[in-house]
Amino acid sequence: MSKLDPTHLGILRLLQEDARMTHKELARRLRKSVSPIFERVKWLEQNGYIKGYTALVDLQKSSNSIISYTHIQMNDHSEEALSAFQREVVLFDDVRECYYITGNFDFILKIVSPDMKGYNDFLRGQLSKLPNVGSVQSFLVLSEEKRDTTYKI
Amino acid sequence: MSKLDPTHLGILRLLQEDARMTHKELARRLRKSVSPIFERVKWLEQNGYIKGYTALVDLQKSSNSIISYTHIQMNDHSEEALSAFQREVVLFDDVRECYYITGNFDFILKIVSPDMKGYNDFLRGQLSKLPNVGSVQSFLVLSEEKRDTTYKI
DNA sequence: CTACATTCAGCAAATTTTTCTGTTTTGACT
DNA sequence: AGTCAAAACAGAAAAATTTGCTGAATGTAG
Numbered sequence: 001m002s003k004l005d006p007t008h009l010g011i012l013r014l015l016q017e018d019a020r021m022t023h024k025e026l027a028r029r030l031r032k033s034v035s036p037i038f039e040r041v042k043w044l045e046q047n048g049y050i051k052g053y054t055a056l057v058d059l060q061k062s063s064n065s066i067i068s069y070t071h072i073q074m075n076d077h078s079e080e081a082l083s084a085f086q087r088e089v090v091l092f093d094d095v096r097e098c099y100y101i102t103g104n105f106d107f108i109l110k111i112v113s114p115d116m117k118g119y120n121d122f123l124r125g126q127l128s129k130l131p132n133v134g135s136v137q138s139f140l141v142l143s144e145e146k147r148d149t150t151y152k153i
Numbered sequence: 154m155s156k157l158d159p160t161h162l163g164i165l166r167l168l169q170e171d172a173r174m175t176h177k178e179l180a181r182r183l184r185k186s187v188s189p190i191f192e193r194v195k196w197l198e199q200n201g202y203i204k205g206y207t208a209l210v211d212l213q214k215s216s217n218s219i220i221s222y223t224h225i226q227m228n229d230h231s232e233e234a235l236s237a238f239q240r241e242v243v244l245f246d247d248v249r250e251c252y253y254i255t256g257n258f259d260f261i262l263k264i265v266s267p268d269m270k271g272y273n274d275f276l277r278g279q280l281s282k283l284p285n286v287g288s289v290q291s292f293l294v295l296s297e298e299k300r301d302t303t304y305k306i
Numbered sequence: 307c308t309a310c311a312t313t314c315a316g317c318a319a320a321t322t323t324t325t326c327t328g329t330t331t332t333g334a335c336t
Numbered sequence: 337a338g339t340c341a342a343a344a345c346a347g348a349a350a351a352a353t354t355t356g357c358t359g360a361a362t363g364t365a366g
Contacts, residue, residue, distance in 0.1 A: 004215065012215060015208035019172045022353060033315045038355070051209040054302050055168035058204055062157065062165060063306045069222075069254065069261055090299040098298040101222065108222055108292060112304060139261060145251040146243040149207050149302055151265060153216045175322060186346045191324070193344095 004049070007032060009153060011040055012049065016150040019053040056149065065112050066119055067141040070127075071105040075134035082106065088130055094122045105137070157202070160185060162306060164193055165202065169303035172206040209302065218265050219272055220294040223280075224258040228287035235259065241283055247275045258290070 004012075010030045014021055027037045044050045059065055074081060082100070089109065090098050097110035113119035127133065157165075163183045167174055180190045197203045212218055227234060235253070242262065243251050250263035266272035280286065 009215075012208065012210050016210060017207070019206035019208045023355095024353065034354085035316080035356090036314055039313090042355095049211055049214055051211055053172035053206065053208050054170070055165065055172045055206050056204040056302075057165050057169060057304055057306065058202055059304050059306070061202055062162075063304070065304065065306075067252075069252070086298050093305065095299065096302070096304075097300045099220075099222070099292075099294045100296045100298060101292040101294055103290075103292045105292065107298075108294075114305070137256075139252075139254040139256045139258065141252045141254055141261075143253045145239050145253060145260075146248065147250045149209075149249070151210055151212050151216070151218065151249075152246065152267070153210065153212070153218075176324095177322065185344095187323085188325090188347080189345055 007036075008040060008044065008049075011037065011044060012153055015041075015050065015053075059112075060144075063114070065114055066116060067144070068111040068113070068119060069139045069141065070109045070111050070123075071137045071139075072107040072109065072127075072133060073104065073135040073137075074106045074132050076132040077106070081132045085130055085132060089127070092122070092126055094118070094126075160189075161193060161197065161202075164190065164197060165306055166303075168194075168203065168206075212265075213297075216267070218267055219269060220297070221264040221266070221272060222292045222294065223262045223264050223276075224290045224292075225260040225262065225280075225286060226257065226288040226290075227259045227285050229285040230259070234285045238283055238285060242280070245275065245279055247271070247279075 007030055011026060014026055014029060023034050023037050023041065026041075027034045030037065041050075059067075072085075074085060085107070086098065086100070089095055089107070094111050094113050095109050096112050097108075099108045100106065101108055111119065111122065113122055123136070123138070128136065160183055164179060167179055167182060176187050176190050176194065179194075180187045183190065194203075212220075225238075227238060238260070239251065239253070242248055242260070247264050247266050248262050249265050250261075252261045253259065254261055264272065264275065266275055276289070276291070281289065
């Protein structure tokens, strides 16, 4: 049983589309007045349904960074080893996303580095220094064909 | 030669951190007055440096969706076949991200489906129907350890 | 039926957005 | 260096939004 009514869901959908939409516009589209929308947005923020707001920046226009998806296979699958790896790897600045997954590999990392040298330094100087890292397989992103960060809810 | 000066970069960094930051606060942090900040934000939007603003929603709290990273290997690597695949696959609603990559595989897709049945339907009813799709390898996301959509610029 | 809690619309003050004006700075060219 | 034009800037003011408050409507439990 979800605590979210249609108005809550509508707010989440619309703010995913445009995080800078005004409360007045939200109210108009959801057929409510401004104050209940205002209270609900505050509630969604404070209760963790909205984790933040971000501008989507065109990385290729704004920098020379390179993106890589990197798969990690551990050579120790104990809970301690996995937790220790997670705890450390998410602290690296180049690691933008980290998922624990099913299948042959254990983790998928999205790595963003300033350039190829930076990426090399990260792999050899930081990632491979972590304990119990077995095989590492890198897929460099040649082109981003779609990136839509909104979720259907 | 970049057309972005330190103020532009500062705006991009701060709006990635918090897309709802007011122009007044941006101005305070970047030691400018409000009007040049206002003009620059408009410029960054109109020239495509800012592609949009989005609220980051906690998917697990707000729905039962499942996330998968799926790798695609094509069995025809001609430019026509690759382009045709790209053009079609990005239209699917479940495909949230699509990258063309180096290595054994050709594409990485981030798939978000309402549930396991929806995911199955997508794989067998939509994805595998596209021409020239060779091997498909799926990694289901068991837990999201980090997801930071900001870029260091 | 009454008391209580929740949600809401409407209002008003505080704040922000947006436009405008005139000044300063920058950069290119003599 | 000196001059000019273009760009960037600060400040002010009007328009719009945010934010807090009040009381009415609705639903619920006693």
